[in-house]
Amino acid sequence: PYPGTVEPIALLGRDVVALSGIAQPKRFYNAVTATGANIVEIYEGRDHHRFSEKEIELVKVLSERHDAIVVMTQKDAARFDKRALPFPAAILKTGIDCPGLIDFCISRIL
Numbered sequence: 001p002y003p004g005t006v007e008p009i010a011l012l013g014r015d016v017v018a019l020s021g022i023a024q025p026k027r028f029y030n031a032v033t034a035t036g037a038n039i040v041e042i043y044e045g046r047d048h049h050r051f052s053e054k055e056i057e058l059v060k061v062l063s064e065r066h067d068a069i070v071v072m073t074q075k076d077a078a079r080f081d082k083r084a085l086p087f088p089a090a091i092l093k094t095g096i097d098c099p100g101l102i103d104f105c106i107s108r109i110l
Contacts, residue, residue, distance in 0.1 A: 009090060012036030015068040016090075019059055021049030021076050031092060032071050040066040050079050056086065063087040 016037045020028050025044055032039055041062045045051060051059070063070050070089045077091045 009069075010035075011069070011071065011090065011092075014038065015040045015066050016071045017041040017043060017059060017062045017066065017068050019043050019051075019070050019072040019076060019089075021045035021047065021051065021079065022073055023047040028073055028092070031094060035092070037071065040068055048079075060087045 011032070012035060014037050016032060016039055018025075018029055018032050018039050018041070020042070021044070022028060025042075029039060029042065043055070043059050043062060045055070059070055062068070064087070070085070070087050071092055072089065074091055074093060077089075
């Protein structure tokens with residue numbers, strides 16, 4: 001687990017800073033908004049971006065300015081190498097809900 005790991009939290013009604021270093025961040029922002037969160041700031045890097053210490057400090061300032069939680073994808077969180085972050089953060093878990101997908105894939109293989 002990451003330092004400071006806690007149980008899942010609800011984002012409904014919370015102010016958040018959306019942090020992304022992914023190729024198509026708009027889908028991520030839409031997913032954050034769909035939770036009921038209010039995106040007050042966006043800090044965006046390119047796909048596969050590794051955030052520098054200076055950038056992390058800037059995100060901390062944004063979080064403090066808005067009294068907001070920083071929300072990121074699992075992919076972005078993995079790039080922090082389990083280091084403790086200087087701001088409250090949440091990882092938005094995403095997945096694919098496609099009933100029958102596994103059966104379809106198996107049928108194509110067999």
